[in-house]
Amino acid sequence: RAPDRSHPTPAQGPTPRYFTWDEVAQRSGREKERWLVIDRKVYNISEFVRRHPGGSRVISHYAGQDATDPFVAFHINKGLVRKYMNSLLIGELSPEQPSFEPTKNKELTHEFRELRATVERMGLMKANPVFFLLYLLHILLLDVAAWLTLWFFGTSWVPFLLCSVLLSIVQAQAGWLQHDFGHLSVFGTSKWNHLVHHFVIGHLKGAPASWWNHMHFQHHAKPNCFRKDPDINMHPFFFALGKVLSVELGKQKKKYMPYNYQHKYFFLIGPPALLPVYFQWYIFYFVIKRKKWVDLAWMITFYVRIFLTYVPLLGLKGFLGLFFMGLVQRSRRLGITSLAWECWFLESNWFVWVTQMNHIPMHIDHDRNMDWVSTQLQATCNVHKSAFNDWFSGHLNFQIEHHLFPTMPRHNYHKVAPLVQSLCAKHGIKYQSKPLFSAFADILGKRARWRGR
Numbered sequence: 001r002a003p004d005r006s007h008p009t010p011a012q013g014p015t016p017r018y019f020t021w022d023e024v025a026q027r028s029g030r031e032k033e034r035w036l037v038i039d040r041k042v043y044n045i046s047e048f049v050r051r052h053p054g055g056s057r058v059i060s061h062y063a064g065q066d067a068t069d070p071f072v073a074f075h076i077n078k079g080l081v082r083k084y085m086n087s088l089l090i091g092e093l094s095p096e097q098p099s100f101e102p103t104k105n106k107e108l109t110h111e112f113r114e115l116r117a118t119v120e121r122m123g124l125m126k127a128n129p130v131f132f133l134l135y136l137l138h139i140l141l142l143d144v145a146a147w148l149t150l151w152f153f154g155t156s157w158v159p160f161l162l163c164s165v166l167l168s169i170v171q172a173q174a175g176w177l178q179h180d181f182g183h184l185s186v187f188g189t190s191k192w193n194h195l196v197h198h199f200v201i202g203h204l205k206g207a208p209a210s211w212w213n214h215m216h217f218q219h220h221a222k223p224n225c226f227r228k229d230p231d232i233n234m235h236p237f238f239f240a241l242g243k244v245l246s247v248e249l250g251k252q253k254k255k256y257m258p259y260n261y262q263h264k265y266f267f268l269i270g271p272p273a274l275l276p277v278y279f280q281w282y283i284f285y286f287v288i289k290r291k292k293w294v295d296l297a298w299m300i301t302f303y304v305r306i307f308l309t310y311v312p313l314l315g316l317k318g319f320l321g322l323f324f325m326g327l328v329q330r331s332r333r334l335g336i337t338s339l340a341w342e343c344w345f346l347e348s349n350w351f352v353w354v355t356q357m358n359h360i361p362m363h364i365d366h367d368r369n370m371d372w373v374s375t376q377l378q379a380t381c382n383v384h385k386s387a388f389n390d391w392f393s394g395h396l397n398f399q400i401e402h403h404l405f406p407t408m409p410r411h412n413y414h415k416v417a418p419l420v421q422s423l424c425a426k427h428g429i430k431y432q433s434k435p436l437f438s439a440f441a442d443i444l445g446k447r448a449r450w451r452g453r
């Protein structure tokens with residue numbers, strides 16, 4: 001193929017444009033321009049952010065910074081991506097400039113890159129297709145079992161409850177499975193990962209892939225960073241989080257809620273409500289506002305399937321209730337609405353406890369532009385390995401390994417864990433792993449401690 005000459009790149013000319021870290025840091029997007037550095041090369045992403053396939057915000061969170069390690073961590077098709085990137089190249093760091101900003105730990109970064117090379121050589125980035133196939137099968141079987149329970153035993157409250165418990169397992173487990181495809185950790189090409197991602201999150205869960213990408217990649221890029229991690233951003237209105245932020249809220253006299261009681265009202269408005277009251281409705285707003293019609297089409301296939309399979313068993317009245325927040329529910333007690341609400345309620349508790357246990361008790365702060373390993377380790381902890389914990393949390397109990405290597409297939413986390421532990425030990429970085437229930441308890445314990453600030 002003929003080389004693309006439509007974007008002349010100054011760095012390839014005889015006199016490359018040289019920049020300093022200070023010049024790069026000024027292009028963080030606060031003024032107009034956004035630049036970032038990968039392997040000492042300087043890219044102008046001001047205009048590209050809107051076309052970035054992983055979302056505009058995640059890449060913007062690295063504007064003004066070195067992004068070499070997150071670039072390597074998130075992309076599985078680096079050769080192809082680098083080709084596109086050439087059109088954004090505007091120069092490189094001057095030879096006297098160090099390879100990273102002074103906030104970053106140089107030795108740690110070098111050794112982590114060696115570790116990553118070892119991991120790739122060991123084949124730990126390659127997925128075992130049988131694992132994911134069986135995982136999908138166990139979800140589909142439980143889904144069929146839920147339906148058969150109502151069909152066979154009728155719709156009195158015992159089979160009804162059993163059906164909703166099975167459905168919430170299906171929903172929670174499909175949630176963990178979509179996470180694998182969303183991270184491109186199963187197939188060798190992005191295309192196949194994206195396709196099955198749409199099927200699992202769209203058809204099995206009725207949620208948009210684009211919304212999940214938008215939220216989740218930001219969380220991974222800057223976990224527990226105020227204004228950058230959406231999982232933290234939603235909080236200040238309801239909860240005062242973390243030492244740094246609760247002190248700041250206190251100084252600004254911003255008090256939206258009685259934070260002294262946050263460890264108590266967390267039970268009421270956190271775990272049970274996040275999915276049914278917020279996410280379930282927000283996703284429709286998201287896809288329509290952003291014109292994500294493919295996502296909307298996948299979501300509709302979920303509702304059509306539920307309609308065709310459950311309306312014959314439970315009647316039509318309740319189905320409309322799905323969309324009117326349970327108002328119609330009163331006229332038909334065990335309708336499809338109550339089924340959906342029970343299921344969302346159970347799944348929501350499951351989802352919130354598991355996703356909070358790995359991050360909320362850790363350090364929460366503004367972005368201090370630390371190196372990749374420190375950024376991830378100060379914001380992330382693990383939960384011990386066991387067959388139940390692995391299944392219950394979708395292997396997200398190995399959150400540290402997942403955050404360091406987000407495209408690694410989850411069945412390999414435990415193999416890389418000892419290597420990560422020894423890297424941390426060598427550099428005096430705390431690597432935390434705890435039992436499941438103390439992880440849950442820490443979510444509340446920390447909240448109780450932040451209340452008085």
Ligand SMILES: *[C@@H]1O[C@H](CO)[C@@H](O)[C@H](O)[C@H]1NC(C)=O
Nearest residue numbers: 033034044045046047048090
């Ligand atoms: C960076 O891109 C923006 C938007 O395309 C452009 O206005 C600006 O001049 C570019 N800066 C450099 C240094 O190329």
Ligand SMILES: [Zn+2]
Nearest residue numbers: 179183216220
């Ligand atoms: Zn993830």
